[in-house]
Amino acid sequence: MKKADLIDKVAEDVGISKTIAAKAIDSITEGITQALKKKDGKVTLVGFGSFSKVRRKARKGRNPQTGEEIKIKACNVVKFSPGKKLKESI
Structure with missing residues (x-):
């Protein structure tokens, strides 16, 4: 959709x-x-789910085309956790 x-x-x-x-x-x-x-950003929609901000640590990765090792910077990502009603309806 x-x-x-x-x-x-x-x-x-x-x-x-x-x-x-x-x-x-x-x-x-x-x-x-x-x-x-916001610093501890979180949004909860009861029955649907929760959005939260998570800090992803810096890590090493590989370029899939060349195989060269690269550094991936630390960053914030959004995590979604489905609520009970959403889990049951799917």
């Missing part, structure tokens, strides 16, 4: 225009992004 498909679904289910549905979805994604930017 793409963002446009999600906007169509929300607009149809709630009975609002696609423009308003798009603004709502943009607001939700912006809110999640802002929360994850």
Whole structure:
């Protein structure tokens, strides 16, 4: 499902225009992004799941084309843990 498909679904289910549905979805994604930017960023949507920020350590890797060893810098990544209802429904 793409963002446009999600906007169509929300607009149809709630009975609002696609423009308003798009603004709502943009607001939700912006809110999640802002929360994850904080020091101990975490967003929990009960029943759906949790988004959390995790620090990935620096490590060594290999260039798959040349086989040359490269250094991969430390970085922050987003981790998603599905909630109980989501796990059960899939």
